[in-house]
Amino acid sequence: MGVNLARSPNAVRRIAIIGGSGLQTLDNFDIKEVVDCTSEWGEPSSPVYRGYLEGNEIFFMPRHGGEQAIPPHKVNYRANIAALEQLGVESILAFNAVGGITATYGSGVLAVPDQIVDYTWGREHTFWSDKNGDLLHVEFTYPYDQDLRNELLSSAKKINIKLQGRGVYGATQGPRLESAAEIIRLEKDGCDIVGMTGMPEAALAREKNIPYACLALVVNPAAGKSTELISMDDIRAVMAEGIPRAQQVLSASVAELIAGP
Ligand code: HPA
Numbered sequence: 001m002g003v004n005l006a007r008s009p010n011a012v013r014r015i016a017i018i019g020g021s022g023l024q025t026l027d028n029f030d031i032k033e034v035v036d037c038t039s040e041w042g043e044p045s046s047p048v049y050r051g052y053l054e055g056n057e058i059f060f061m062p063r064h065g066g067e068q069a070i071p072p073h074k075v076n077y078r079a080n081i082a083a084l085e086q087l088g089v090e091s092i093l094a095f096n097a098v099g100g101i102t103a104t105y106g107s108g109v110l111a112v113p114d115q116i117v118d119y120t121w122g123r124e125h126t127f128w129s130d131k132n133g134d135l136l137h138v139e140f141t142y143p144y145d146q147d148l149r150n151e152l153l154s155s156a157k158k159i160n161i162k163l164q165g166r167g168v169y170g171a172t173q174g175p176r177l178e179s180a181a182e183i184i185r186l187e188k189d190g191c192d193i194v195g196m197t198g199m200p201e202a203a204l205a206r207e208k209n210i211p212y213a214c215l216a217l218v219v220n221p222a223a224g225k226s227t228e229l230i231s232m233d234d235i236r237a238v239m240a241e242g243i244p245r246a247q248q249v250l251s252a253s254v255a256e257l258i259a260g261p
Contacts, residue, residue: 013257016048016059016089017250018080020197021097022217022239024062027247029053037083041127044079045070048087056254059087063094063197072174072196078124081204091148091257092205092212093250096169097239098195099222099230101183104164105192107238109218110246111164112152116143117189118199120173125200127207136207143202145211148253152215155252161245167192169216171199180224194222215249217242 019026031051037044049060061080064070084092100106128136156163170191172178178186178194186194193216205212219235219242220226228234 041078100218148213
């Protein structure tokens, strides 16, 4: 069945959620359609799921595919953003699990970053090619959409979920975690949190002119920020507690966006 690009009567905006580690599926998500969106940019991480999240229509894309199979440096970010563009998506809420660097970003903290430093390399990071027209130096002073960020913050406040209202996201290449010295460098650069999937996703959304914001869950102290080494068991425990809170914020934000101002 083809997707109807006309707006559904109650939807103010076509909203997509990009799920990250720990959020490969959404609770209370009633899937109505599974849309295969392969494009000239290749295969996205997964089909896009159109359905209703607590009654509100959204599109859902799990960034790492079905079972966390695709590592951060192998995600086809271009195909993923192109898929959402094809479906007429007008707003993207991206979820990312991250490590915490500075003092107020301890494990379990939810944050809505306002800036990015990009340390990734070798990823297909632009839709521009010399075959497809004029070079676009996309404006990226404020990498995240301010209105969407405000929506995440105000929706969380309404449901009494605490968020850090800003933060600098350092995007590293992975898939390995960082060394302690690398984290010291990131901190000196002004980074508050570190993750592997924030870029080039945010920049590609900007190239397509799709407003994009990130909800990040701190799942571990970054390398060297704790007396313990980073443990997957500890990360899983933090996720088990934090992911439901992240979902509540996403769901409340979707409801507010669709209800409109
Ligand atoms: N570093 C990079 N990416 C991450 C981390 C981290 O410590 N935790 C979760 N994603």
